[in-house]
Amino acid sequence: MARDHLLPRRRLLAAMPVLLATPALAPAALAQAPAWPDRPVRMVVPFAAGGATDVSARLVTQKLSEVLGQPVVIENRPGAGGTTGTDYVAKSAPDGYTFIMASLSTVGLALGLYGKLPYDPVKDLAPVAPSVLAPIGICVRRELGVSTLQEFIALLKANPGKYSYGSAGNGASGHISVVAFLQKTGTQAVHVPYRGSGPVFNDLLAGVVDFTADVPGLMKPHVESGALKALVMATDQRSSVLPQVPTSAEAGLPGYRAYSWFGVFAPAGTPKPIIGRMAAGMETALADPAVARRLDQEMGLPPMRGYTPEKFGAFLKEEIDYWVPLVKASGARAD
Template sequence: MWIKWLSVGIFFVLQTTGGAVHAQVFPQKPIKLIVPFAAGGSTDMVARLLAERMGPLLGQSVVVENRAGVGGVLGADAVAKAAPDGYTLLMGTVSTHGASPAIYKKIPYDAAKDFEPITNVMSVPSVLTIHPKVPAKTLQEFVALAKAAPGKYSYGSPGNGSLGHANVENLLQLAGIQVLHVPYKGGGPALNDAVAGQIDALTDNLPSTYPHIQAGRLRPLALLSPQRSKLLPDLPTYKEAGYPEMDEGGWFGLLAPAKTPRAVVLKINAAAHQAMQDPAFKARSDAIDGIAMANTPEQFGEQIKKALARYQRIAKSANIQLD
């Protein structure tokens, strides 16, 4: 009988300490951090900034791999289907865990169930800009112009179903205006045509647009962020301009496949938070007006739920749905 109880006791100890042991030996090889967008963009920049500083803290390299396509869906799906061992992570965004799941009918992963949130990393505001040829100095003036001439003005986005598309459609629904959507194959071409005056308006991440705003090639109207920008302190947020529903900008956060051991999740969380305290990380974050978003896995999970609910509402009200 005592042998039976000894076996039960050993099993219980293994079950309760297994996660801790796993965390002690993790990692034993390089970690892959998948960025579901092309190299050079904001998501890629934040991922590389974090990976460079997390590697030494974990004792293994954190290697960034870009897998772009379908609004971030391809890269996110690769992580959802990876082994839940902590060696394949995702730099998730409001696209992969908000807009894309709401907009695409046949998305191959469940944004709420197929991932373990680790931590949010950074929020970067996006900004609505217009070409200087448009005779509006404020968002209210642009809305008035669009109401007076439905369909006359146009806006560009990185593509159908993109975050830029969803956010502008949200504004159009709230303001009751009609502005022609011109989808592009990526944010770069859309930004180029906005600067050239081929389209009238564009929503893009502030770091990408800021040089053109500084040079007077684009005029900013509103910031999608919970707070004003240090780079553009006089620019009102959407909430200040009369659209309180639009109060959250884009964010970038770490996720692992579902069922990744809790101890491993917490070890990566701690390393990420420590990396974010690095002076060089803070300096680079400040340069792009990034807002630190370090939080617990549970808090990040709540942010994801909020994003999913918000973009489901937008997709339904604006009738944005893609196969």
Template sequence: MRKSRLALIAPIVSFCAALFSAPGQAQTAYPDRPVRLVIPYAAGGSLDVVGRVLAERFQAQTGQSLIVDNRGGAAGQIAADYVARAPADGYTLLLGTAAQTSIANAYFKKLPYDPMKDLLPVSLLVNTSNVIFVTKDFPAATIEQLRQQVKDHPGEVSYGSPGNGSVSHLATALFEERTGMKMLHVPYRGAGPALNDLAAGRITLLFTLLASAKPVMDSGKVRALAVAGPKRNPSLPDVPTLQEAGIQGADSGVWIGVMAPKGTPDAVVNKLNDIIMTALQAPDLRKRLADTGADLDPMGPKEFGAMLTQDAKTWKDVVTAAHIQME
């Protein structure tokens, strides 16, 4: 009798063991299929460069592809909303910036997602200063000469951005407020298209990262006017900072980090962070990012989350100080 009971219980015990061990096994195996990395801007911009470099290391480490998916528009909100609504399983990620999170939280009145709740910080990759680029034929060679050009040609000096509410847009608006300039804003669907028009002379100026502008700068079609940061860019040793040009309180930069939909299991988030942190230690990746002017600033989920909270306050103060109209 006892033997027959054990025979009946054994399959139940085995089923329960398999049921409760399955999630752990799935997490341990992550990733067991390709992962999608959504880039919130068109190809050719700073994020696209960083994302594709990361994708190469990701595949080398995991054996799985990291598929770069460019979804531009609405300052990256289309991409951010897509990721926010994706299954929380670690297979759809956002390579995001402040524009989709802390800036969106400060700038826009209505959004299809909650910027500070629906996206989970995974890893911060880089945090680097903007550079002010102008078209090669623009007569100004200094910030003071730029100021004079704006004064002498009202309504003619234009600046591009990857979209309303982007880091570039708010950074330039803050620069205008600090210098008393007023330029014409021309929004694009990403840094790449804006750079193309800058190189063609259709716009005058663009705040962006060296990572995205380097190819057109090396071709001689655009040139750097100033660095919007506390120190000169090592790749641009002869280009002064805004502070050196006498402009205070106009520094701005771009951080780039990987985010996941809220509810993504901690085990998956931690595994992702481990993969990314290992990738950032690779000498070839570090060199390639450094060559583009990106400043590596690795952070895990907790540090990244704390930075994001502070960043939201900073940009809210910027929007208020620069009297930028929220949409």
């Protein structure tokens, strides 16, 4: 079963189209756009402030505001693993002034975690553009006294159910990443869901929980201070943000993969010209050298460029087809 949770290298590479950027996308779409926006645009983030979705969204929307000529205002609506905010946007008026920076967990994994999700990601949301790929790693608090992934696995095996891990919410990518890790290693730990990654790291540093799975950019300051120990990046290549942290294979757990991605969606029925302009704006923002550098080199979140709304929609369906059966087979539930 553990193998079913793994992401083959070809899928990971396919999810990183940064090298397939299409510069012609932005000018054409901008030229055909209607007189929109004529007032501030709301970008809902379905997690608490301080997490990877929130921080990356704030970075991108700063540039996006310049491109669109109107403020793009972040509004945090956390709860239920991100599904509360996602449902809010799915039921919002399709007038082009409400969007969401969703994640793989809220528009993909959630379909396998909830018996009755209040929205259909494919029918109730219109794909606009992806933002970034989010590789995931595991870090523990220093007081556990482990220096390697194998030492941590041995500690978990010797103390079934003693240690706890925090995640951004039931069904969040970090949650599923740890579920896959526990199943692959035959270990047990207690899940403590939060309303975003920011609160998770606060409690991890305070010793309330013992470990978490998240993106390297959020781990970096605490790893560098010595408060946390990063044990593995669940990828094929080391992170440029935490180059000292071994990959899964290097850490003795070959094949263990974990990732997420973030992307912009609108309520279904939003006029296509508006979706096209927003997609073009996202492409321009992600192509900005300063934005791309901060996302990739400082946060470890490679921009996902070169997507039309149609291509992004096809990508979403592929992700749903791949992940939902695996999530259901894992037995993980969020309701």
